[in-house]
Amino acid sequence: MTQHHPDSFSLMEYSAGNLTEPHALCIRLHLDQCSHCRSRVDMLDSLGAIMMEQQPQVSVADTTFDSILARIDEGPGPDQVEAQQRRSVGPLQKLLGNDLDSLPWKRQLGDVSVLDISDRFPGQTEQVVLQKLTAGGKAPTHTHRGEETTIVLQGAFADNKGIFNQWDFVVLNQQDEHKPIALEGDDCITLSVLSAPVKLTGTFTRLLNPFIR
Amino acid sequence: MMQTNSMQATAKERPVSTLEHTSARSEGRKDQWSQMLVKVGKSQDRQAYHALFQHFAPQLKYYAMANGLASHAEELVQEVFVSIWRRSCLYDWRKAAASTWIFTIARNQRIDMLRKMQRTSAEMPIETEDLWQIPGDNENEPVTSLHRLMSERRIRESLKHLPEEQTTVIAKVYMENKSHQMVANELNIPLGTVKSRVRLALNKLKVILQDQNP
Numbered sequence: 309m310t311q312h313h314p315d316s317f318s319l320m321e322y323s324a325g326n327l328t329e330p331h332a333l334c335i336r337l338h339l340d341q342c343s344h345c346r347s348r349v350d351m352l353d354s355l356g357a358i359m360m361e362q363q364p365q366v367s368v369a370d371t372t373f374d375s376i377l378a379r380i381d382e383g384p385g386p387d388q389v390e391a392q393q394r395r396s397v398g399p400l401q402k403l404l405g406n407d408l409d410s411l412p413w414k415r416q417l418g419d420v421s422v423l424d425i426s427d428r429f430p431g432q433t434e435q436v437v438l439q440k441l442t443a444g445g446k447a448p449t450h451t452h453r454g455e456e457t458t459i460v461l462q463g464a465f466a467d468n469k470g471i472f473n474q475w476d477f478v479v480l481n482q483q484d485e486h487k488p489i490a491l492e493g494d495d496c497i498t499l500s501v502l503s504a505p506v507k508l509t510g511t512f513t514r515l516l517n518p519f520i521r
Numbered sequence: 522m523m524q525t526n527s528m529q530a531t532a533k534e535r536p537v538s539t540l541e542h543t544s545a546r547s548e549g550r551k552d553q554w555s556q557m558l559v560k561v562g563k564s565q566d567r568q569a570y571h572a573l574f575q576h577f578a579p580q581l582k583y584y585a586m587a588n589g590l591a592s593h594a595e596e597l598v599q600e601v602f603v604s605i606w607r608r609s610c611l612y613d614w615r616k617a618a619a620s621t622w623i624f625t626i627a628r629n630q631r632i633d634m635l636r637k638m639q640r641t642s643a644e645m646p647i648e649t650e651d652l653w654q655i656p657g658d659n660e661n662e663p664v665t666s667l668h669r670l671m672s673e674r675r676i677r678e679s680l681k682h683l684p685e686e687q688t689t690v691i692a693k694v695y696m697e698n699k700s701h702q703m704v705a706n707e708l709n710i711p712l713g714t715v716k717s718r719v720r721l722a723l724n725k726l727k728v729i730l731q732d733q734n735p
């Protein structure tokens with residue numbers, strides 16, 4: 309079971325529909341596996357509905373309902389929609405396929421490999437990065453630039469704050485210095501979203517997260 | 522007095538009254554809009570559909586206007602209602618009130634419309650629904666309908682007693698599509714203040730159950 313959850317502010321912004329796509333993806337992946345947060349989002353959705361109900365109301369043109377009836381008469385019936393839903397594939401498979409290991413990983417240093425997938429989110433300014441730490445491997449001590457949101461997709465890692473298992477959620481910022489170690493077993497793969505675009509300084513290209521910065 | 526009456530009634534017509542009581546109780550858990558949405562899903566009831574339209578369309582239109590879709594407000598109302606019709610067979614009143622279910626459809630349609638307007642030639646590999654629609658087939662959800670209903674009532678009740686500065690912040694997040702940071706900038710107060718108002722509100726609404734990063 310997941311131990312590390314998104315905070316209420318992120319869940320509220322998710323419920324309100326205000327998160328960027330990469331951030332929404334992290335939350336969505338966590339919600340898929342965490343009934344605790346799912347029930348919090350259910351409550352937040354109710355809050356949203358009640359907020360909407362308490363706002364002013366604006367009258368709608370008489371013809372609108374007729375246009376709607378015309379559209380539902382043309383479109384697919386409810387049962388076809390249901391069948392379509394059942395067949396749907398999860399967002400992670402759509403984005404990355406079924407085999408995370410066969411992705412074109414780039415070895416960074418020692419136990420660490422990365423893959424920048426920002427281009428899968430056209431129009432977004434955030435950097436979106438997959439990172440892999442070999443099972444049992446260590447990343448060097450590092451701090452973080454800007455705020456980065458990370459979800460564990462596979463395996464687990466440990467640092468001074470605890471153990472992060474699959475689907476655990478963690479937000480790190482400038483104050484957090486850590487030295488993550490992947491647990492034995494599976495390679496640890498994480499998905500990270502960097503809020504502030506990374507500014508490269510110095511001679512060396514900075515390595516990407518969440519293990520290295 | 523009351524007690525005597527009810528005792529007599531119980532003695533006389535116990536089986537009938539128990540039956541009525543049970544059905545009244547389970548029906549009572551379904552508000553009128555949820556009942557109508559169930560009718561639309563089960564039998565494509567157009568009268569119920571029209572009643573839902575009359576109740577929700579004016580709310581949705583305001584929602585669209587407040588959320589940066591002023592010139593597409595009627596369009597959003599249409600998209601939401603077409604979607605309500607097509608998805609109505611998936612609606613389960615035990616999991617969400619009609620108002621909550623419709624709110625999430627409105628949110629998703631709003632995101633989708635904005636995405637399509639901003640979309641360049643590049644196609645997005647994932648759809649709006651992949652990000653914002655939680656699969657509805659989690660049959661073993663721990664949240665029972667009674668629990669859900671109680672939390673909805675509690676939220677509605679407690680909202681009335683929140684200080685205005687707290688509801689204002691929440692309204693901006695939900696109705697104006699603003700992040701906590703944007704709300705802070707607009708009200709010219711620190712982000713920490715916005716967050717503490719939200720935290721106080723969510724505590725009172727009992728939405729915060731456990732927070733790792735307070």
Ligand SMILES: [Zn+2]
Pocket residue numbers: 310312313314338342344345346
């Ligand atoms: Zn969680």
